[in-house]
Amino acid sequence: MLPIPGEVGKIDMGELPPVVSSIPTSRKVVFLTIDDGWEQDPGFATQVLKKRIPITVFAMRDAVEARGPVDPAATGGRFVGAGGWSYFQDLGVPIENHTLTHPNMRTLGFDAQKAEICGASRAIKRRMGVRPLLFRPPFGNYNTDTLRAAKECGIRVVLLWTASVQPGGKIAYQTPDKKLHAGDILLLHFRPNLSRDFRVLVNKIKRRGFALGNLDAYLDEAMR
Numbered sequence: 001m002l003p004i005p006g007e008v009g010k011i012d013m014g015e016l017p018p019v020v021s022s023i024p025t026s027r028k029v030v031f032l033t034i035d036d037g038w039e040q041d042p043g044f045a046t047q048v049l050k051k052r053i054p055i056t057v058f059a060m061r062d063a064v065e066a067r068g069p070v071d072p073a074a075t076g077g078r079f080v081g082a083g084g085w086s087y088f089q090d091l092g093v094p095i096e097n098h099t100l101t102h103p104n105m106r107t108l109g110f111d112a113q114k115a116e117i118c119g120a121s122r123a124i125k126r127r128m129g130v131r132p133l134l135f136r137p138p139f140g141n142y143n144t145d146t147l148r149a150a151k152e153c154g155i156r157v158v159l160l161w162t163a164s165v166q167p168g169g170k171i172a173y174q175t176p177d178k179k180l181h182a183g184d185i186l187l188l189h190f191r192p193n194l195s196r197d198f199r200v201l202v203n204k205i206k207r208r209g210f211a212l213g214n215l216d217a218y219l220d221e222a223m224r
């Protein structure tokens, strides 16, 4: 869903990229973001394509290419789809930056942070043909060096989240009222059973009267 003119509030723009964890709007719309890329479930891709569900992917190179240790959260330490950039090309959705190796950015100096962010942007540009404009720091951990490095790598917005989605499509809220709110950004992962969990989640969101928003269009409106 695209924003109605005047619906979206403004995001304050400073010298450094803004850190955004929800979109300022009063409309009942939420945003779906999916991180890492270890498990490349074909059923999920079919769902997204068929139903034209707007999602934003934060791809981490080592997960997508199945380098290094396997996803520690996957059942039995397995993953599907080694070397799978083509899976993400086929999704036909924005592929954004989530570093090369998924470090805790706060433990790295400026140069190492910049290598992680610029390196991932280059890898995505090479594979997708489009340079990322959004960056999500692993674990949501960042500091001023992260924002400076992100800016130098061409990032416009550092995107966090409002609530995360657990296996089974259960929403883990960070707000005390345990409800969805207008403009919430939800975080999922490319994990086993994503297509089933995703179906449960999307139905739940719709039952509660919320629509799924196009994140890029809403950010454009908020940063205008």
Ligand SMILES: [Zn+2]
Pocket (backbone or CB within 6 Å): 035, 036, 060, 098, 102, 138, 139
């Ligand atoms: Zn991650």
